[in-house]
Amino acid sequence: xxxxxxxxxxxxxxxxxETVARLLERLELGGRxxxxxxxxxxxxxxxxxxxxxxxxxxxxVARPVAGG
Amino acid sequence: xxxTLTIAGREFGSRLITGTGKYDTFxxxxxxxxxxxxxxxxxxxxxxxxxxxxxxxxxxxxxxEELLLLxxxxxxxxxxxxxxxxRLARAGGLPDWVKLEVIPDSRYLLPxxxxxxxxxxxxxxxxxxxxxxxxxxxxLARRLEEVGCATVMPLAAxxxxxxxLKLRDAIGIVIEQANVPVVVDAGLGSPxxxxxxxxxxxxxVLVNTAIAHADDPVAMARAFRLAVEAGRTAFLAGVMAEGExxxxxxxxxxxxxxx
Numbered sequence: 001x002x003x004x005x006x007x008x009x010x011x012x013x014x015x016x017x018e019t020v021a022r023l024l025e026r027l028e029l030g031g032r033x034x035x036x037x038x039x040x041x042x043x044x045x046x047x048x049x050x051x052x053x054x055x056x057x058x059x060x061v062a063r064p065v066a067g068g
Numbered sequence: 069x070x071x072t073l074t075i076a077g078r079e080f081g082s083r084l085i086t087g088t089g090k091y092d093t094f095x096x097x098x099x100x101x102x103x104x105x106x107x108x109x110x111x112x113x114x115x116x117x118x119x120x121x122x123x124x125x126x127x128x129x130x131x132x133e134e135l136l137l138l139x140x141x142x143x144x145x146x147x148x149x150x151x152x153x154x155r156l157a158r159a160g161g162l163p164d165w166v167k168l169e170v171i172p173d174s175r176y177l178l179p180x181x182x183x184x185x186x187x188x189x190x191x192x193x194x195x196x197x198x199x200x201x202x203x204x205x206x207x208l209a210r211r212l213e214e215v216g217c218a219t220v221m222p223l224a225a226x227x228x229x230x231x232x233l234k235l236r237d238a239i240g241i242v243i244e245q246a247n248v249p250v251v252v253d254a255g256l257g258s259p260x261x262x263x264x265x266x267x268x269x270x271x272x273v274l275v276n277t278a279i280a281h282a283d284d285p286v287a288m289a290r291a292f293r294l295a296v297e298a299g300r301t302a303f304l305a306g307v308m309a310e311g312e313x314x315x316x317x318x319x320x321x322x323x324x325x326x327x
Binding site: 007008010016029033034035037040042043045060061062063064065066067068 | 127152
């Protein structure tokens with residue numbers, strides 16, 4: 001049984017050692033303007049390549065959208 | 069002498085800030101933003117739709133890099149939610165400027181003054197440049213200024229209503245007492261409303277629906293640009309005092325028809 005986390009309310013099967021940057025790549029969001037929160041804490045963009053996701057983590061992936 | 073708007077040490081040539089919401093397409097939004105001459109636009113922050121390939125279209129692809137993006141906290145009902153969104157935006161690479169909106173009321177979209185002040189205090193402590201959306205309450209404006217907000221942004225009328233400066237007198241008091249720029253935000257429906265706000269002494273206006281929902285948003289963006297320039301120029305020129313009775317503009321003597 002492989003480890004999973006939750007991304008925007010959806011279950012995501014983790015690769016061993018999966019980082020935030022790798023997660024974005026797997027979600028086909030590599031290179032896009034993605035904002036990431038892990039367990040309620042904002043993740044610094046400069047740390048996307050270093051922060052490893054643990055089993056059971058709750059992630060939110062957001063971005064700027066049209067708004068007033 | 070050039071007349072620039074300075075917010076938190078940053079200079080802006082334009083006193084018009086626009087929102088990016090409610091446009092039919094990003095192309096129209098991009099063209100309207102360009103026609104408005106604005107140098108700062110608001111964006112919202114939302115979860116990416118993981119069902120859309122690559123998350124779908126990216127608004128930042130349609131906004132020139134020299135524009136300052138002002139993330140808002142729209143959708144937040146408490147101070148904690150607003151702080152969370154602002155931190156997410158900044159950590160992910162958006163500016164450390166935030167249009168603070170804490171709105172628990174969906175019918176009139178009026179901001180919660182207590183939670184707004186609480187969030188403003190936290191965000192300023194956290195190093196953000198905070199532009200709070202507020203009812204034009206002069207006491208609240210002073211409190212927001214005291215905790216370190218970069219502007220105050222009183223509403224003219226409820227968001228998206230286009231009703232104009234319904235709270236004109238209260239906004240006038242905020243302007244009279246403020247030591248930070250006053251940005252009239254929300255409720256402006258036409259360029260004449262924007263000109264009126266600037267004539268009253270507002271430092272800037274923030275407009276979204278009135279441009280995005282015009283039949284021709286690009287032309288309307290230009291109209292707002294001209295109105296803001298006209299209103300500001302009129303304010304600096306000094307608007308005449310109102311009179312109770314008429315005062316003729318032509319000579320009263322030397323009438324051709326006199327006996």
